[in-house]
Amino acid sequence: MEFICVTLMIIIGITDSTADQFAVVGPVDPLLAVSGEDVILPCSLKPNISAVNMRVEWFRLDLKDSVVHLYEDHEDKNTNQLQSYRGRTEVFKDELQKGNTSLKLSRVQISDEGLYKCFIQSKTRSDDITVDLNVEAVGSPPLITVDGFDVSGGLHLQCESKGWYPEPELVWLDSEGVTLTSGTTDAQRETDGFRVKHMITVYNRDSKYHCRVKLRHHMKETEIIISSKMFNSWRILMILISVGSVLGVIAGLLIVVFIYKYKGLQKKNQILKNEGQRLKSEDQRVKNEERKIKNERQTFSLREKGTVESVKSLLRKYAVNVTLDPDSAHPDLIVSDDGKQVRCGQQSGTVKDEDQKSNNKFDRELCVLGNEGFTSGCFYYEVQVKKLSRWFVGVARESAERKGWISLNPVSGYWMAGLRGGKYQASEGSSYVPLSLSVKPQRVGVFVDYEEGRVSFYDVESMCHIYSFTEQSFNAKLHPVVSLGYVYSKNSSKAPLIICSDLS
């Protein structure tokens, strides 16, 4: 009996060790699961020994060996389980004894698609298989919308369906089942699968159209019936819309053209206006310029006048009331009673040579001295020489020679300038220098600065300087002197030389 027991024990021991010999088996083909439904990922031991004491691990090969489900030490240990599988995995505890280590995956998601490893480990050995899970999602029934009217008169029909996985096939069919779909279907990947869209243009009235979305053995279909009424209303509406938009476009164009033209006109107007303004301003500028020039001229002439006036007034400050001394006058000169005028002419009943005053007279030169004598300071007088063909004016030393043919020059004690032989001259040194005058002086001013040794002649009208004797030494009393030439003839002008008395 003991022997039998030992033998049994040995046999059991042997069977135990042989029982540990196992392989893991599973499906060869990929598994297909429908989204939202449950799926069992098959995995079992061969032979069908118990897996209760083994470690059963399911993990995703394609997701860095992430844990999907772990059974170990007789219980589920899912602390490291992937978040997306939480609460959705289960091994069949009852089936484990029969070596069935399949995994139940509840409420399949699209993201569950992938490669799963079923890894079984006993105390002595381990084995595994890979399960390829494909997930498919059946989307919503297609939705057909009438999407507008074609220019050619067709109606746009759009079919759309979403929530498909993987990408489904969309077809449009007419009432006879003929495929109408042409071109590519618009497909978009979304979190809950693919959204597909396709639009066709139909021309037949009173007909039926189907939109069919297919995925393997799943299919969803929607139909639409287009009535001619709908077609017409659409057409009318579209025609109205088209006409409206055409009219709108035309109106818009007209408005644009109008605005453009108006703007152009405005622009042209503006340009003309600007040009006008510019011309006006130019005109104004020219006018201003003219005015400025006029002003300048005026101020200039004023200044000139002012200068003339100021020079005149400056000189006239030294004006003296010159009267002519008849006693010094040549016998052929007639001096007026007030001593202000002298002219050629023979006096009737002239006093003869015996006259005691005759020694003072000029006997050849038709000269006469002024009464006033000067030995210092400045003096000035003016003489009117209008209409005279011969005249000489200036100053003379009181002591200067008066008899015979005297030269009226500084050497002889005469500082004079005037008109002789048709030429304007000044006596210089022992001769005469010609003077070039732009005007014929009508009135001549004589200015004497005794200390400076200066005798200057001016045309009073313009206050132009005619001539100056400078740096002269007078050294004696000076008198104004005037001459009407040196030869008396009956033809000689009877016009008088006048000492001006209107200077103040």
Ligand SMILES: *[C@@H]1O[C@H](CO)[C@@H](O)[C@H](O)[C@H]1NC(C)=O
């Ligand atoms: C194991 O499989 C055999 C035949 O394949 C069967 O007869 C037996 O009942 C199975 N054992 C269990 C525990 O299911």
Ligand SMILES: *[C@@H]1O[C@H](CO)[C@@H](O)[C@H](O)[C@H]1NC(C)=O
């Ligand atoms: C394992 O158990 C499950 C659940 O009972 C069953 O659907 C499946 O067919 C079993 N697999 C095998 C290989 O027995």
Ligand SMILES: *[C@@H]1O[C@H](CO)[C@@H](O)[C@H](O)[C@H]1NC(C)=O
């Ligand atoms: C100039 O002198 C004369 C004679 O002495 C005199 O009659 C006359 O009033 C004086 N003229 C002036 C402006 O002083």
Ligand SMILES: *[C@@H]1O[C@H](CO)[C@@H](O)[C@H](O)[C@H]1NC(C)=O
């Ligand atoms: C005086 O004038 C007359 C005519 O104008 C002329 O014929 C005559 O020669 C002149 N006499 C003298 C001296 O100039």
